Amino acid sequence: MTSRERVQMVLKHKEPDHVPLDLGASAVTGMQVDTIYRLRQALRLDERGTPVKVTEPYQMLGEIKPDLMEALGVDVVGLGKPATMFGFKNEGWKPWTTFEGTPVLVPEGFNTEPDANGDILMYPEGDKSVPASGRMPKGGFYFDSIMRQPPIDDDALKVEDNLEEFGPITDEDLDYFRREAERLSTETDKAILANFGGTAFGDIALVPAPWLKHPKGIRDVEEWYISTVTRRDYVYKIFERQCEIGIKNLEKVFAAVGNRVTAVFVSGTDFGQQNGPFISLKSYRDLFKPFHQEVNNWIHKNTQWKCFIHSCGSVRALLPDFIEAGFDIINPVQCSAAGMAPEELKKEYGDGVTFWGGGVDTQRTLPFGTPEEVRQEVCARLKIFARSGGYVFNTTHNVQARIPVENVLAMYETVRECGQYPL
Amino acid sequence: MALFENLQQAIIDGKAPLVKELTQQALSEGTKPADIFPKAIVPAMDEVGRRMRDCEFFIPEVLIAARAARAATDILRPLLVGDEATRPAGTVVCCTIKGDLHDIGKNIVAMMLESAGFRIVDLGADVSPERIVEAVREHHANLVAMSALLTTTMVNMKAVIEALAAAGLREQVKVMVGGAPVTESWARSIGADGYGKDAPAAVDLARNLVAA
Numbered sequence: 001m002t003s004r005e006r007v008q009m010v011l012k013h014k015e016p017d018h019v020p021l022d023l024g025a026s027a028v029t030g031m032q033v034d035t036i037y038r039l040r041q042a043l044r045l046d047e048r049g050t051p052v053k054v055t056e057p058y059q060m061l062g063e064i065k066p067d068l069m070e071a072l073g074v075d076v077v078g079l080g081k082p083a084t085m086f087g088f089k090n091e092g093w094k095p096w097t098t099f100e101g102t103p104v105l106v107p108e109g110f111n112t113e114p115d116a117n118g119d120i121l122m123y124p125e126g127d128k129s130v131p132a133s134g135r136m137p138k139g140g141f142y143f144d145s146i147m148r149q150p151p152i153d154d155d156a157l158k159v160e161d162n163l164e165e166f167g168p169i170t171d172e173d174l175d176y177f178r179r180e181a182e183r184l185s186t187e188t189d190k191a192i193l194a195n196f197g198g199t200a201f202g203d204i205a206l207v208p209a210p211w212l213k214h215p216k217g218i219r220d221v222e223e224w225y226i227s228t229v230t231r232r233d234y235v236y237k238i239f240e241r242q243c244e245i246g247i248k249n250l251e252k253v254f255a256a257v258g259n260r261v262t263a264v265f266v267s268g269t270d271f272g273q274q275n276g277p278f279i280s281l282k283s284y285r286d287l288f289k290p291f292h293q294e295v296n297n298w299i300h301k302n303t304q305w306k307c308f309i310h311s312c313g314s315v316r317a318l319l320p321d322f323i324e325a326g327f328d329i330i331n332p333v334q335c336s337a338a339g340m341a342p343e344e345l346k347k348e349y350g351d352g353v354t355f356w357g358g359g360v361d362t363q364r365t366l367p368f369g370t371p372e373e374v375r376q377e378v379c380a381r382l383k384i385f386a387r388s389g390g391y392v393f394n395t396t397h398n399v400q401a402r403i404p405v406e407n408v409l410a411m412y413e414t415v416r417e418c419g420q421y422p423l
Numbered sequence: 424m425a426l427f428e429n430l431q432q433a434i435i436d437g438k439a440p441l442v443k444e445l446t447q448q449a450l451s452e453g454t455k456p457a458d459i460f461p462k463a464i465v466p467a468m469d470e471v472g473r474r475m476r477d478c479e480f481f482i483p484e485v486l487i488a489a490r491a492a493r494a495a496t497d498i499l500r501p502l503l504v505g506d507e508a509t510r511p512a513g514t515v516v517c518c519t520i521k522g523d524l525h526d527i528g529k530n531i532v533a534m535m536l537e538s539a540g541f542r543i544v545d546l547g548a549d550v551s552p553e554r555i556v557e558a559v560r561e562h563h564a565n566l567v568a569m570s571a572l573l574t575t576t577m578v579n580m581k582a583v584i585e586a587l588a589a590a591g592l593r594e595q596v597k598v599m600v601g602g603a604p605v606t607e608s609w610a611r612s613i614g615a616d617g618y619g620k621d622a623p624a625a626v627d628l629a630r631n632l633v634a635a
Contacts, residue, residue, distance in 0.1 A: 119549075137522050137549045141575055144524040222486060222527060229483040230437075274603045275621055278482045363604040367574040402575050 003075035007191035007262055010389040011306050011328065011354050019386045019419035021412075022356065022394045024064030025078035025193040026265055027085075028310045028332060029357065031399040032141060033062035034100045038405045043071050051095060051103040057110055057122070058085035058134065058143050058210065059398060060098070069190075072412045076392070077184050079194040079261065082176045086110075086134060086143075087125040087211030099139050100401070121146075124213045133210035141401035145208035149220035159237045161217030165209055166198055166242045169249040174256050181257035193308065195265035196253050198246040199295050201239045201288055202228065203269040228279065228287060236287060243291045247298050254303050263306040263329055266295055272313020275338045284318055289325050296326025308356065312397065314338040316345075323352045332397040333358025335381075342384045355385050357394040360411055366395065367403050371410035378411050379418040386423060393419065426452070427463045430495070434467035434538075435474075437487030439494040446495040456502035457510075460540045464495055468538035472623030482531075485622065489534035496537055512540040513633045516558045516596075517568040518550035521579045525572035528602060532568060532625045539626050541566070552579075552586035559592050566629055568619075571602040580605075581613040597632040601625055 001017050009016040024030040031039070033054050040046045045067050053063040064074065082089050088109020096106040109126030115135075122134035122143055134143035177196065184192050200206060207224045209215040218227050218234075228235055271277055271284065279287075296307045306328040315322070316339035322330065333355045335342050342358060358381060360366050365377050385391040393415050399408065426449055433441040449459055471488045474480035480488070500508070515536055519529045526548040537543045544562045546554055555567060567587070571577040580600055587593045597616040600609075610618035616632055619625030 117549075135524065137524060140522050142573075222530070225483045225527075226486050226490070229487060273482070276478060276481075280478075280481050283481070283483075363574055364606075400574055 002189035004189055004191045004262065007075055007392065010386075010391055011263070013351070013354075013389040015386075015389050015421040018421060019382055019415065020075035020191075020392050021073055021415055021419075022076040022193070022392050023069070023072060023074045023399075024061070025076040026195060026308075026310075027056050027059065027061060027080070028268060028397055029076075029193075029394045030056065030059075030061040030064070032401040033060050033104050034098055034102045034141065034401050035399055035403050035405070035408065036062035036064070036068075037102045037104070039408050040068060042405045042409060043068070045071065049103055051105045053090075053093060053105045054096070054107075054110070055090055056084065057106065058205075060136075060142050060401075061398060062104070066188075073416060075190055076193050076262075077188055077190040079177065079180050079184060079192050079257075081195065081197050082173060083211065084109075085210055086122055087213075099136075099141070122210075124211050127213060130213045133208070133212075143210075145205075145210045145221075147208060147220045148215055149218075149223060150216060152218070152223070154231075157217065157231070157234060159217075159234065159241060162238045163241055163245075164212060164216065165206075166245050168245065169196075169198075169252055174252055177253055178256040181260040185260040191262040192260060193263050193265060194257070194261040194305075196249065198242065198249055200267045200269050201242060201291050202235065203267070205268065205270075225278070228283065232287065239287070239291050243294055246295060250295070250298060251302075259304045261303075261305055263308050264299060264303075265308045265310070266299070266327070267292060267308075268310045270313060271311045271318055272315040272334070272337060274313060274336075276314050277317055278313070281317055281321065284321060289321055292322075292325040292327070300326060306354070312337075314340055316340060319345075319349055323349065327353065329354045329356045329392075331356040332394070333385075334396050336361050336363050336396070342381055346384050346387065346390075350385075350388070350390050354390045354392065356392040358385060358396050359393045359415070360395050362396045362398075362400060366407055366411065367400065369407065371404075371406045374407045374410045375414045378414040382415070382418045383423050386419065386421075427459075430459075430463040431467040431470070434464065434491045434495070435470055435488055437484065437491045439491040442491045442494040443498065446498050450498075450502075456499045457507040459495065459499055464492055464538050465540055468492055468535055468626075472535065472626060475621070476623050482527075485531060485535075489531060489538065492538040493534060500542075508542050512536075512542075512630070513565040514542045514544060514562050515566040515568050515629065516544045516546065516555060516562065516564040518546040518555060518570070519548035519602075520569050520571045520576050520583070521549060521551050523571050523573055523576035523579075524548045525602075526570075528572070528622075529568075529570040531622045532570065532601065532619070535622045535626050536568070536629055539630070541629065552583045555583050556586050556590045556592065559587065559596055560590070564596055565633060567596050567598045568625065568629070569598070569600055571600075571605060574604050577602065577604050577609070580615070584614050597635075599625065599628055599632060 092108030093105040111126040118138035121132035308329040314337035
């Protein structure tokens with residue numbers, strides 16, 4: 001059985017030979033680069049000092065190379081946009097060192113500048129002549145967006161200002177998707193999780209647009225949340241236009257990649273905080289659901305792709321509506337948040353959706369537990385979530401920095417040992 | 424009195440311009456600035472906290488109401504005289520912990536504490552233990568409230584408590600912590616005095632810690 005068949009089976013809620021595993025197929029199912037370096041060293045895949053490529057510079061996620069995939073038994077590969085969160089491409093690699101002292105390779109556009117505190121500043125498209133758009137605190141592990149909110153004049157706000165990043169797909173990007181889908185489907189036997197961009201409505205990580213040199217419209221995170229109530233019509237119009245453009249782009253993308261893609265990353269908008277949703281169910285239904293439905297309906301009508309939604313936090317109250325809106329896959333399944341107990345989720349929603357994540361708690365067990373505690377939790381989660389298929393193993397969101405490598409090893413060993421069907 | 428009821432409602436509804444107008448009206452009618460807190464702002468934000476707890480208000484509504492409350496406190500704070508600024512609630516030094524830039528949760532807690540009558544010394548995000556110690560000393564704070572979003576930064580909270588002890592200030596201040604990965608048991612294990620699971624809980628906790 002190939003990896004692709006394994007993933008396709010669980011998506012049809014059938015049990016294959018063992019539970020499929022994702023690591024690194026998306027920007028929310030990956031691993032921070034310092035942790036990858038230590039994992040590769042522990043698995044003796046590299047000589048000491050061999051750098052790891054940073055493939056997602058915002059969260060500092062590292063490359064999951066084919067040798068690591070084989071060592072761990074990874075079943076999914078990612079097909080993402082050619083440009084990173086900071087607008088430069090993953091090409092022209094040069095050496096860099098993280099605050100942890102890890103040797104890494106970064107793209108040539110990864111141009112940084114220290115500020116007076118020793119923080120590291122990052123620039124859109126690597127262009128230091130414009131204001132910085134990202135900051136990594138001194139001693140830190142990730143970048144965060146610098147808020148570049150132009151003064152807001154409500155009378156002069158134009159929907160186009162918040163649509164700069166949602167234009168028609170370029171021929172260059174289309175060609176890239178075509179070539180990469182072809183390559184990944186022939187050179188690997190993995191399932192492809194694609195992120196073509198443009199279909200996440202109001203994703204708060206994307207609102208500040210760290211890749212744009214001069215973002216316009218509403219770009220401040222707090223102002224955006226407020227605008228979902230106070231400027232509801234404005235936000236709705238942005239989503240309406242974005243949806244129209246997004247579907248036109250999907251038509252072209254589908255013509256280019258066809259059904260080589262198994263699942264498509266439709267939305268990464270976070271709707272949950274630790275104790276409950278960010279917004280009311282009514283706001284989800286009024287503002288987001290119609291557009292989720294429109295995108296997912298198009299996908300289901302025209303392709304064999306499965307629709308993937310990522311939302312951190314407590315989203316129990318919204319789950320029935322996510323499913324009704326046509327999502328087939330739920331990620332990252334944050335079981336440490338309120339109302340997200342694995343048994344209840346599987347029992348209530350397991351027939352309708354595939355859970356992709358939730359394999360171990362990345363807020364507590366993985367960073368602070370013992371290897372034995374990791375083993376117990378991973379095994380228990382597999383037994384609950386993977387029953388009758390409908391499950392792809394991944395941690396709850398990316399594997400973060402400063403995770404003991406013994407815990408990472410214990411996790412993947414347990415997936416291999418406890419993830420064989422019958423469970 | 425209708426004016427204070429209207430002011431409360433304007434805060435709950437998040438109507439900042441109206442809040443400003445009604446606050447100025449209250450002052451021009453001779454109300455003492457310090458009295459507007461217990462008569463309007465504190466009860467309004469208590470109601471906002473209740474609605475958040477009961478899932479009637481979510482993050483956008485709370486931010487909008489907190490901004491409206493700030494329209495009043497911005498007018499009133501400079502007018503407070505003597506110990507009015509710190510009476511009866513106290514002074515809170517608040518921040519997001521060193522290495523962490525995530526400040527929305529901290530900002531909501533700070534705005535709600537301010538509306539509950541606390542004087543806020545907001546040090547911002549990515550704040551070192553040394554700066555917290557300095558601020559506690561300089562402002563005679565009786566509470567420190569700190570937040571972390573990351574598992575890589577929450578560990579820095581312990582260093583703050585140790586720095587306060589080393590500076591001989593630990594008896595003077597209570598320390599409360601919060602943020603997504605933080606739990607009650609974590610708070611206890613690092614020697615904090617309390618944990619707030621959300622903004623309304625943080626306000627209740629601050630009141631209890633100050634009263635203790």
